[in-house]
Amino acid sequence: MEATPGGFLLVLMLVVPVTGLLLGFALGGRLAERMALWLLPPGLAMAAVLVAGLLHAKAPVVAFVGGWAPPLGLALRADGLAAAMLLTTALIIAAIALFARADYTTAPGAPEARAPLAFWCFLLALWAALNAAFLGGDLFNLFVALEMLTFGALALACLDGKATQFKAELRYLLFALIGSVLYLLGTVLLYGAYGTLDILLLAEAARADAPTIVAASLMTVGLLGKMALFPLHLWLPAAHAGAPPAASALLSGLVVKASYVLLLRLWFWVMPAALLLAVAPILALLGAAAILFGSLVALRQARLKLLVAYSTVAQIGYLFLMFPLVAGSAAEVAERAWTGGALQAISHAFAKAAMFLAAGVIARALGHDRIAELQGAARIAPLSVLAFGLAGLSLMGIPPSGGFSAKWLLLQAALDSGQWWWALVIVAGGLLTGGYVFRVLSAAMQGRSAPIFPLAPVDAAQERVALGLAVISVLLGLLPLGAFGLVLIGR
Amino acid sequence: MNLFLTLFSGAAITAGVAFFIAGTVALLRFPDPLSRLHALTKADSLGLGLIVLGLLPWAGGWLAALKLILVWLLVLLAGATATQMIAEHIRRSEPPP
């Protein structure tokens, strides 16, 4: 594949947030915040232009960094999936930045403080790392991107400096490091076997021989650990629930998706079809187990944030149902399943970000996040409870939400390809999701006989941001099907 | 001349290696930390010195030879400092009976 015009856009999507981070760190104080906020519009614009360009040209955008073509050089590629994830990332980062202004602002003339500087720098850092992870065309370059992501996510999650956070994040770091090492072992075997780490070149050359099979298993296990697929989910609930709300939203909504997209690239591009056919049912089985287990555990949680975190464990499971439905199916069915999987990744990103932000607002207003004592929450923070409910609709798969479209497409693909048992899992997961969402809502909607006052004033702007994300996750279901054609470009 | 150099280098390097082996044996066999240190540094500085001396004729140029000698001097410096510090630490933590 040749480099295409417009490739400079891909480079800029990496370089702009990185430069912002470096300058923000060096200048410090209020300027770090300014830098992050200034870069939101150009970042959003770049992602939007990229998506528009892709829809117009119906072909991926490719850049060879430094003009060196693979296998020697590194390629950045934006296919439809990458472009959709980049736009999702830009929107959620922007929303989180607006949400976090209330928590991490530095007044003019005030001395620099720890948490604000770290937050704004690492927001840009994560943005750059996510862009690098979605655009990377080389497996080792993607390794570096994943490490950037881990470091950034870790720093944001520890921002409150609490011992529980340090403990949870250490566990996350250990899982992530083992995951990285396994992934790296795979890359060395692939390089030894094919003399390149470029995804498209590997796709042309891949054979189903011993080194490739070992590499695929190691990399898959490593990535599953990083994205916490059952039974490697042990680190996720504490790490995601313990972080500050803005960080939780980023971690649960976006960071796990980077490993997911990489896993898709590994299996649907690099690996030969015969291997994929053998592995797809196993991945889907783990996904199904994650859906049922995660939802059941979420139902039994006493704390709101942990419930939302276990919901992530379950929703990640849906992403894996797509593997057997795409692999080996007729083109039309495969397209439907692929679109459903991608849409699930995107709508979950918006919905989960909204949920964590809303849960953060509620928890701060009440001074706790015990579900049994949420009475009156709807009166103190009505928009947040509404946002939680709307996001919940999307997670359950109630029409017309984005989650509904995603699950409906997967369901159809399951029935059309004669694999009805996955459809059962989808339906059961939806019912269980409904259970835990309504558990929260019914508690929050209950009035309380005594008047209730918020412990901390509720910031209306923060509530609106959470609601905005939830509304997007619902509106995704109303997008014409043509827009979903985006994620099929370059597949 | 060449034969002489070969013999000289061979002898020097063999002697150096012997010192290293003696030092290692002493490290393993000597009873207390101080005498171990003593044996180790003597063996190391002299052993490495002899090996460097043996390699000098083959270094291929003055610059490389100088670098070899510099390596030896640096190891001497680092070894001596480390030994002093360890010894001092031992003296402070375990006063002699």
Added chain:
Amino acid sequence: MIFGVTGAALVALGLYGLVTQPALLRKILAFNLLGGGVFLLFGVVARRGAVADPVPQALVITGLVVAFAATALALVLVLRLFQITGAATIAEDKTPP
């Protein structure tokens, strides 16, 4: 190829240490042993052809720097956890927080 098998053995050893060692410091140490094994495999792959391939060697240099940064970060987390709670492991708490 000797070193290829060595690398595989180091990976197995390091992984075992990382999983079974209870103390965090020792886990991080095992992670670095493991990293050494992984990088060694890159070196073996680079050496298989007639001429050494610089690409995997360059990847190792990048990887070493990233591993160093990860080690530093992990150790600071361990240190802060220790300073606050006195804990040197991440075993499950017996008492709920």
Added chain:
Amino acid sequence: MSLVLDVMLALAVIGVAGWTLLVRGNFPAVIGFVAYGLLLALVWVRLGAVDVALTEAALGAGATGVLLLFAVVRLRGGKAEIDAATPSPPQRVAAAILCGVVGLGLAVAMLNLPDPAPSLAAEATRHLPLLGVGNPITGVLMAYRGLDTLLEAVVLVFAVLAIWSMAPDRRWGAIPGPLFPVQSSGPLSLLARVLPPIGIVVGIHIAWVGADAPGGKFQGGTILAAMGILAWVAGLWRLPPVASRGLRWAVVAGPLVFIGVGLLGFVIADGFLSYPPGFAKPLILLIEAAMTLSVAAAIVLMVAGPPERPA
């Protein structure tokens, strides 16, 4: 002869690794790890990768060793809890089987790699004259896979800021790391006065020759950092506080210059990180110089840790 040597070296590396895992004390374990790193550096020499050997010795064994030693000293205690967290024998057997399978799988895969080995060696060397550098590894790091190196430089900045951000709020702006008393006499003071001038020359030399011979910014930067750490531990050099803008510019200078030169490529060459013919070497050296400074600063700061003492 060389086969015997390789086998002995391999056994020594595995033996030291096993010892490091099994030995009870933390301190001997770290010493074992440093020995392991130095043995690995020898293996790298045997594999013909002198650049990597230098990096492994300086960064993998040296700087990581210092980092771990500091941690050992500061983490005294916590014994009872560690025993409670020790996995049970069945768990250990399970872990051993799992790790054995991974190791075996890797060994099988390594032994089954195709022949002739695919290699980019010729391709990487072919373009070197265009870049004006003689060391193919520098070609890979600075040109073909320049983006990897740029992102890696950014990872170092991430790590420094992440480490700083773990500090307690009230210590923000303070001086990183513990305070070391000034050593006015004694062996450490002597070493900290005699060695740095030599070490700085060596560090800059190694960074400078990297374009054509083994060496480069990471190896040279690590040596410079070691000199800084020596002077700091001896109390002869006070680290600047984290609020210091000069310190921060030193940390970000490398990646910023890297990006600057990269963006210049849009104007004077064929896009990001492409070098115009004839100007490649000076531009590469410019990046390497800035990166050496930043790598050295980042390593010192990572070893020092979060801010602890009021400025």
